[in-house]
Amino acid sequence: MAKVVFRFHAELNDFLPPSQRQVSFTHVFKERCSIKDMIEALGVPHTEVDCIWVNAEAVDFSYIVQDGERIDVHPISTATNIIPVVSLRPPLPSILHFVLDVHLGKLASSLRLLGFDTLYRNDYDDEELAEISASQQRVLFTRDKGLLMRSRVTYGYYVRATNPEQQIIEVLRRFDLFGKILPFQRCIRCNGLLEPVSKESILNQLPHQTRLEIDEFHRCGECSQIYWRGSHYERMQQFIEGVLNAQESA
Structure with a gap:
């Protein structure tokens, strides 16, 4: 049986059981496995990860985990202070566009009111959401971490807050959108201009x-x-x- 030591940093701990939060812990595995698959098997969507270090060296998602390694996994809030960094995905587009799952209708309305291009329907299924996010380079907002683990999804974010008023503040802070607010530009009902x-x-x-x-x-x-x-x-x-x-x- 092979073993590695993991440490997840900052808000990535939101996805872990209490015993694994804010501490280093041992993970046992049998089969050859990419670091992306191992991280997601522990409950953390790849879209939330911005930097991975194995034995103090940066790696990408394709890295194959070896016995005895120490792995540190960082979100964007801590990874921006660490260099050098191996890029895990293409940079975000300069102008952000969004697609939201069925549970975030009020957040969609708020984003549209503030002028952001936001796709939302209450009948999108998970496959459609992943395809739209991938083909149109839209950031996928959801409270379903399984949806963010789909391989088609490159840009995604798990919305922590459950209150719609808190949700809009959360995503504006996470993606630094306050300076890009242009209210009353879009239809709240359908997203049209x-x-x-x-x-x-x-x-x-x-x-x-x-x-x-x-x-x-x-x-x-x-x-x-x-x-x-x-x-x-x-x-x-x-x-x-x-x-x-x-x-x-x-």
């Missing part, structure tokens, strides 16, 4: 009071949903201000 539309062209679609009080409108180029600055706009503005305040208090 909004464009100005004349009041005259949509009069028959407006509530009576809205016709009297509002003159500026936008319409989704995909689903034709109409937006204007009513009471819902004030609530959205308050939400955006809360998000920006969270950045300042971080």
Whole structure:
């Protein structure tokens, strides 16, 4: 029986049983195994890993684990302070696009409200999500770690928070998105881009009071949903201000 000593760092411990968190522990194995497969067998999705050191030397996911080695596994929060680093995946695209699983509908709406290209449907299955993430280079957000372990998924993130208001702050911090917020650019319902539309062209679609009080409108180029600055706009503005305040208090 072969043995190695693992140590997972920082937030990677979220995926481990309590007895293995924040400590070095021995892992026993029988068969030849890549380090990627071994890390995932211990419960940590490869998308969460940013740097792997074996006996103080950086390796990539294809490395074959040998008996007696010491393995340190780092997330992005600690790996950025370590050099040299062997790249485990291509760099993230300069402009980020997202796809979310069925359980993150409110987070999807929040991301769209803030201007981020976010695909979401409540009937995507896991295979579709993995394929969309891979083919369109979208970061996959999920609370299903098994989904992140699919080999097709290159960019992914396990959302820790369960409260939607905490989730949006979490992902904005993790991907440094506060400076890229451009609210009211996308349709919350379908993710389409909004464009100005004349009041005259949509009069028959407006509530009576809205016709009297509002003159500026936008319409989704995909689903034709109409937006204007009513009471819902004030609530959205308050939400955006809360998000920006969270950045300042971080």
